[in-house]
Amino acid sequence: MTLWTSAEIAAATGGTASADFAVRGVAFDSREIGAGDLFVAMKGTAADGHRFIDGAFARGAAGALVSEVTAHPCVRVANTFAALEDMGRAARARMAGKVIGVTGSVGKTSTKEALFAALDRGAPGAVHRSVKSYNNHTGVPLSLARMPRETRFGVFEMGMNHAGELAHLTTLVRPHIALVTAIAPAHTEFFPDESAIADAKGEIFRGLEPEGVAIVPHDSPHRDRLIDAAAPYAGRIVTFGLDEGADVRPLETMRLDAGTFVTAKVGERELSFTVSQPGAHWVSNALAVIAAVDAAGGDLGLAGLALGELGGLAGRGDRFKAAVKGGEALVIDESYNANPASMAATLEVLAHEPGRHVAVLGEMRELGAGSDAWHAALAGPLLDARVETALLVGEKMAPLAEALEGRVDFVHVPDAATALDCLKQVIAPGDAVLVKGSNGVGLSRVVAALAGGVS
Structure with a gap:
């Protein structure tokens, strides 16, 4: 199915087409190009x-x-980044359906994927979403340009x-x-306080279409601000x-072996479903x-069914059994990102798992002047989760190590590779292992190694 013709790209961007061609997809990473795609040659700081x-x-562009x-066949423009934004605007303008924007300090990607699954259950093949975490100044226009x-x-x-x-986005x-x-202490290095984070997240409402709907977290202390x-x-x-x-x-609500059964009030209606x-x-x-x-006018019943079938996302709650000597251990993969709120939430999940609790926790980045205090404060959730062995990864974890001294068996290591070596020495059949940290710590490599089996 044709996504764009060269004439449409030229009209959207004000560029000049060198030839007639049609594309089925768009990418600015040449490694992601598939047959029939448009390659956007972006000029970045590194390449x-x-x-x-x-x-x-x-590769088939x-x-x-x-x-x-x-x-090669192309549309030539003055600036490819600006042109990609123009394509995003044009794709949005030609689409007659409903558009939902999602932001927040925690849960953005997971909620976006759950929302996609919920809508796709009622309109299979007619729902588009941004892939991965393409949520920044380049990812958003790319995701728009890819929309049929x-x-x-x-x-x-x-x-x-x-x-x-x-x-702007x-x-x-x-x-x-x-x-x-939700609003939580994330990227606090760049904000004076959490209220400023709420203000920045609230910018999303400025782009609402006339008579649009704003959806706000009621339980947040920043609810009224939003x-x-x-x-x-x-x-x-x-x-x-x-x-x-x-x-x-x-x-x-009723906690199940895996997930939660919920009877919810939706306006004047009730809906029962499993998460x-x-x-x-x-x-x-x-x-x-x-x-x-x-x-959005979607089917709530089918949305509830989709939430009951939703699998975990790699780096954001995926679960698997890792082969270890003598049996298997449960691995909870939360390796993609971390801030104080998400750390506490996932440690609470670990608390309810059977077996010995092991936590591989990477440092939380971009917390600014409050970093030491935020890291030390993880001691409470970690103790509440009945963690018996903790592997603390990264220099910023030093305050937590100090707070745990004499209370929990822990090892403080400098990097993910060392954490993996230590984990191999302690992991045992029946363990529940949580792996969580800021993406830059590289704990996804620990998860990948566990998926391959621990010998």
Whole structure:
């Protein structure tokens, strides 16, 4: 199916097409190019994409978006980044369905994927979403440019670590529904306090389409701040959460062996469903999804079924059994990201697992002046989770090591490789092992090694 023709790309970007061609996909990483794709030759700080044009066509590219002369079929523009944004705007303009924007300090990607699954269950093949964590100044326009014109529902994740970033991204996405999952101390290195983080996340509401819906976390201490941010732009504001005052809230929850059974109030209706992923934070995520599906006019019953079938995401709650000498150990993969709120939430999940509890915790980055205090404060959730052995990874974990002295068996190591060596010495059949840290710590390599089996 044709996504773009060269004429459409030229019209969207103000560029000049060297030939007639049609593409089925868009990518700016030449390693991700597939047959029939458009390669966007971006000029970055580390590399110039024009150096990889030949490689992209060798992988099957049908055309390129360039700012330099090339012999390959292309659309030439003055600036390829600006042109990619133009393609994103054009893709959004030609799509007649509902668009949902998702942001928040924690749970963005998981909620986006759950929302995609919930909508796709009712409209299979007609739902588009941003892949991976493509949520920044390049990822959002790329995700928009990849959206088929026949899309009924588009789900876009938007992230930021500085004020003003979301204000721009939301004008590209122009959501009919804008959802904030939660506000937590993340990227505090770049903000004076948590209220400033809430203000930056609240920028998402500025791009709402007329009569759009703002979805706000009721349980957040910043709820009223977010409501105030949404009020000038939203036709309607909906709250979700575990507390009684939320518009979408649980009337009853029951913890299962895997996940939670929820009976929820959705406006004046009730809906019962199972959340396949364990933990109170996933109940909150699921309520946000239900609120968004309802606002988009989706099928709530089918959305509930999708939440019951949702699998874990690599780096964000995926679970598997690792072969260890004499048996198997459960691995909970939360290796992609970490901040104080998500650390506490996943340690609470570990608390309910059978067997001995082992935690491989990587340092939390971008916390600024409060970093030492935030790391030391993990001692409480770690003790509550009945962790018997902790492997603390990275220099910033020193305050936690000090707080745990004499209370928990732990080892403080400098890097992921050393953590893996230590883990191999202590892991045993029946263990439940949580692996979590900021992505830059590299704990995904520990998870990959565990997936291959521990000898």
